[in-house]
């Protein structure tokens with residue numbers, strides 16, 4: 001509820017909620033002498049009682065796990081409620097109407113939380129009765145078709161909103177609820193002809209409970225065809241003083257104990273998925289109600305998984321493997337990563353949700369889906385890799401270039417080496433290469449090892465491109481063997497070329513082991529991961545063209561030298577030599593024309 005509860009009301013609730021009464025709802029207490037009572041501690045596993053309650057003072061203390069406090073602390077800890085929620089709950093228990101400090105959002109003088117919860121509870125009971133009537137046969141058929149029998153429907157309090165304008169309204173008016181209360185609870189709305197009408201009509205109804213088990217709202221599934229019912233497939237309660245969709249997780253009241261105990265929560269998509277999961281034995285399943293999983297949901301889950309001050313446990317999302325799921329996963333690298341490190345994804349390869357999976361393959365299949373979870377980071381990285389054909393060197397390099405920055409963005413630095421190692425395995429690449437790609441992705445572009453090279457010079461860019469192709473896509477670098485001896489003019493590039501040509505068989509790992517000097521070593525890893533500068537795909541045509549351009553440049557350089565030699569020779573005195581060199585010049589000019597045509601893609 002809005003606002004802060006008045007201090008004197010908190011004191012009143014504490015004084016009027018005898019701790020031994022409240023504790024007795026959860027723990028069997030025996031007299032321990034000296035006005036004390038004791039029992040088995042609900043906060044830790046034990047065989048002999050070390051949990052003590054002192055009714056005269058209003059305190060409890062466990063000598064086994066050192067947990068202690070007053071009656072409010074006991075309920076907060078046991079039920080995983082906030083302070084306000086706990087006081088409200090204790091107030092309901094003794095029928096006391098709380099007063100709130102002014103300044104919060106007022107809910108009006110005559111409305112209090114327990115009236116809204118009572119109206120919702122009465123509505124839920126009405127809907128459940130309606131599901132048993134002959135008019136609800138199609139609703140029961142819907143459940144049967146999805147693998148939910150009568151017991152399952154009963155356990156989850158599934159109901160049916162009759163195909164009438166004001167069935168619920170009349171029922172609840174008869175129970176003494178006012179129009180204002182029913183409207184505020186989101187159960188009815190004003191009709192177009194005036195007067196109140198039911199919010200849900202001819203729909204299956206799931207009551208939505210808050211963490212303490214109070215009914216606070218509903219989810220309603222359409223049963224009629226789209227022509228008859230033009231509303232959305234699922235209708236959810238509007239925002240009310242007790243129903244805040246951003247802070248509600250369907251199934252949490254049932255799942256909270258198991259979530260806290262097993263330190264695991266499974267987030268599924270909808271009401272039927274929660275049912276299917278629980279029936280299959282995944283009793284930690286919850287779902288958001290018509291909204292994305294957000295910050296407030298995270299806050300609630302954290303409170304359940306919080307152990308002392310540390311957050312431990314697993315948050316498992318069931319995604320269908322579609323684009324939306326992948327997009328959500330990629331956001332993991334941007335949001336609050338404290339939570340993400342413990343986040344896992346369970347993906348059903350055929351795109352089935354837990355409800356469909358249970359129908360098709362039974363309870364085991366749902367449990368296996370959860371057991372096969374993978375860390376969110378892994379899921380996101382593999383989603384990116386899946387866009388490339390990594391059986392080809394080209395695909396591996398492109399995938400690496402996409403994924404490396406993601407690993408660089410994992411905030412927990414201790415996780416990065418692990419993902420570098422994993423990525424190397426997924427891509428079938430050397431760990432060194434992947435590691436360099438990740439490091440490089442986090443650095444500005446001017447951190448190049450060959451910083452002496454002038455990359456505004458198109459010839460330097462060209463030499464670099466050809467080396468990148470040789471390192472990244474060796475099987476596509478057919479023309480490498482034809483390159484002129486002086487093809488590389490930048491000394492470090494020429495050095496790398498010599499190193500490559502001295503190898504029996506091309507291998508980047510071998511190059512890294514053989515090379516001497518840090519400059520050369522870092523040049524190798526750098527050129528192995530730097531994206532090849534093409535607008536589109538790295539094609540055979542593109543590679544042919546840059547090799548030809550490099551050869552053309554090298555031949556031009558040689559031609560210029562030969563021409564200057566010829567100018568220095570006297571053709572009359574050195575006729576034979578002159579003729580030989582002139583012959584070379586003619587051959588080079590011809591070779592250059594061929595390369596020029598190749599470079600332009602004209603042959």
Ligand SMILES: [Zn+2]
Nearest residue numbers: 041044062065
């Ligand atoms: Zn204890």
